[in-house]
Amino acid sequence: MMNKVVENVQKALQDVTDGVVIMFGGFGLCGIPENSITELIAKKVKNLTCISNNAGTDNFGLGLMLKNKQIKKMISSYVGENQEFERQLLSGVLEVELIPQGTLAERIRAGGAGIPAFFTPAGVGTEIENGKQLQEFEGKKYLMESWLKADFAIIKAWKGDTAGNLIFRGTAQNFNPLMATAGKITIAEVEELVEVGTLNPNEVQLPGIYVQRIFKGSQYTKKIEQRMVTEQNRNEQNLEKLQTLGISKKQIAQRIAKEIKDGYYVNLGIGIPTLVANYLSPQINVVLQSENGLLGIGPFPNESEIDADFINAGKQTITLQKGASLFNSAESFNMIRGEHIDLTILGAMEVSESGDIANWKIPYKMVKGMGGAMDLVASAKNIIVAMQHLSKDGKSKLLPECTLPLTGINCVKKIVTELAVLEVLPEGGFKLLEKAPGVSIEYIKEVTLGRLIVDEHTPDITFDF
Template sequence: MEQRTIKASNHTTERPENIIQGQGLSKNQIAQRIAQELKNGYYVNLGIGIPTLVANYIPEGIAVTLQSENGLLGIGPFPDETSVDADLINAGKQTITMQAGASLFSSAESFAMIRGGHIDLTILGAMEVSENGDIANWKIPGKMVKGMGGAMDLVASAQNIIVAMQHVSKDGKSKLLSSCSLPLTGKSCVKKIVTELAVLSIHPNGGFVLLEHAPGISVQQIIEATEGKLIVPENVPEMSFYS
């Protein structure tokens, strides 16, 4: 197994009041917030990284079908210790489970689904997003990468793209930029972004629109953490974790 991944014992829903003031959301909490964007009947592709965690937080009463470009329709949550199967992996090579009625097929058929526009929502990680909705998420120059996987097909074909990412890098630099410095995966394709600090959308004329702030995070903190143009409405509500 290249990435033996099991369900975390603490993956249960975390109420906003339990979030530590001033620190923003954890990766699991970002995934939990994005799960509220899912609609009944959606076909959804989850990218590598934070997006894979969304499978653990699908709201009750919502039926969605998770698709993976390596040839699987009907991904379930990560397995527990007793149900790990080395032959069941997602596109990121993490061990997964299958929902009842899931199907397996060739990656060619999977890419036909993507390129044919049959995926309602794509959730991707990113290293950078620009104020025009450009995304850079597959390569850092000088570092070894295995390839872009399905990223370019997904951003070119998806009807709706939400990015799950960290607002700032480990050295404190903004990752929401006026223009991306890393090689682009796609141009003007991102619709919404969820970070540890905020929920934002891309304005049709360019700029990040602040939709929600994370509990314990001030609007001023978000302004300081955003290098690109930030559009701040008069009233910005606290992030909603519940449908």
């Protein structure tokens, strides 16, 4: 049996030189190759093109390589709260190609599978469409996307054997097994390295054929990018701000929870949507889907069981329950793209009266990246937006047409703000369904620039659970 073990991280990365293209496994800070990133910083290689879902944080992961100016180009889906990434992008110092998260995962999977191109609905009607071939299948428009491959794929696994067979822990699968298939040379760092024959073949998640080098890493810190747990009020308090009119952000989440039916598979976006899980009725069965590779949700039974491998950046802490399942990022977006998710709840910067949504960037000012949002809005059966009715400068966010770059077109079905619950009608326009207690219909008309359809007997939003 061949032995792919190298002595240490230095030997594993000895031929990584300036100007190469590298894929880095991980999602946020979950499942990132910490030892390899530390060594690349020490090697001072530069002019790298890095393919990664995001770039860690300012002070950990690929964020440190950005600070050192080692990266020439990032190919990612999400900037998130990495201020250095955003600063370099906006200043033009860093070349950035932002890709919808599901498209990124599938382009990598295609690269490893020898499929040069495929069609996806994500990005249709947005700036992502520019320069791409557009084709219609069964009445729906799709964009052609090409494969992604790299000189090196550097990944992290929990256990591996000397032949390169790997097992990942929790949601640390994410992009790791996909990238392993798409690198000319794949380097795996593992927490535990065992002899061939030790691993149960039924548990191997990546066959050794995709791995050229493997080494045992050390001193994993497994930092958590952002932790939110249902039993704590701390994050709810962080989301609450001084508010004098309408319902609170917590109450927006409460109201949206009423829309979730028994048996639903639901995806929750970042921000207010995260709180919706706190208000699900105990009388219904709901499964939450997380883009980084998990179905099922529940708080950890005690503090000691919290582990970064189970954390989804920006979302609630989740752990395995009976009936839960784990999978990689491509599988996650198969579920989304294949319309298996019943309801998606997202935040937004703007929504148009035709149901267009903008929620990922403000040109020349702020870019967070689309993450999985473009895939979700292109394929979800039902989309509810949780948002503030007005921007911080007092301007309406419910418009005849969006002024910001679009995330998706004709997709939003319902909106819950601090002032009202509104339905986006198929023919266009916002129909007022409920209003916040103490808020007049006249005021809602005043602060809604898009066409508003009003029944003068609109009831107040109530919370009866």
